[in-house]
Amino acid sequence: MRAASLLREMPPVDHGAELYLTYEGERLLNLASNNYLGLSGHAALRDHAARAALEGGAGSGASRIVTGTDVAYDALEREVAAFKGTQAALVVGSGYAANLSIMTALAGRTATVFSDRLNHASIIDGITLSRARHVRYRHNDMDHLRRQLEAHADAAQKILVTDSVFSMDGDCADLESIVRLCRDHGALLVVDEAHATGVLGDGKGLSHALGCADEVDVQMGTFSKALGSYGAYIAADEDIIALVRNRGRSFVFSTSLPPSVVAANRAALRSVATDTALAGRLTDLSQRLRGHLDGLGFDTGGSTTQIIPVILGDNDAAIAAREYLRRKGLYVPAIRPPTVPQGTARLRISLRADISDKAMDDICVAFTDLAQERGVCRA
């Protein structure tokens, strides 16, 4: 990997979740983290986490199946279910673990799972671990999905799984069509709202924004992105939650979240449930920057959210652009294959609600300069 320049680097930064991080002694505006609302630094989350750690200790001791469940966990799960409008919810150690648990619990060896080609790695790993048949359809291509469903019409059990907001492109799944196709073909629908939780649909996700949450069988989301903390939830009917609780291997065989994290998650959920102003500002900022970039001729793909790719094509161009922006005070990651398809290397901008108007102007100026520096913007 080193010889092929594919070894991944983890640059040492200070305060990687905050609006400004420090990298090699420089203070840079952080456009890389998923802390979209800046909640990780909020007083309520920090206070609740600190108090819970002082009272309950640093760790949870074991899997909840073994030690039993702390009342704070039950409370968090009830709050998630109430927020999402489902019968029940289950809190799992991370988003990665949640997708493993969902797929291993719901998909047996005889199941067929239909999955968008750009779905998150944790979904792909969950399908692999479940040993179900894995049928991929072209990204957001509803005709291709329909043909795949028709081709596997006699499958014993059908499950369709999709990201709601795609993590490297910032575009949204066509959930309304997907819901219809699932209904027509008798497929169970699982939606991963990792990047939409806290942001879209009054914080409840894309399924709610589009008014089709009732037709989604399993809504999964994380506390680790816009909610500024750690861990994940699965929201669904009681029967499905009971199945995941019993058969989700990454839930059963893994230590539960520590009390401090559970407390922070509850505070974060209260924050997004009662205050939608931050999410509104994030949407405004996203529209403004996307409009600016499109005006400059940059290719922002199908983005409609706070994740804005600037697709530059070749790997060296993406790295050169990243370094150029760094000299302008911006920390923007360059994403290359295999994380994205060959020939689509890109900058990936993650906007956040706590960016000031002045900083937003600076971002726009930096990209205007980058466009001039590059001459023509090749897609």
Ligand SMILES: *Cc1c(COP(=O)(O)O)cnc(C)c1O
């Ligand atoms: C980040 C992400 C996950 C994993 O969540 P973690 O809490 O970071 O483990 C799962 N699905 C999607 C779509 C994601 O973007």
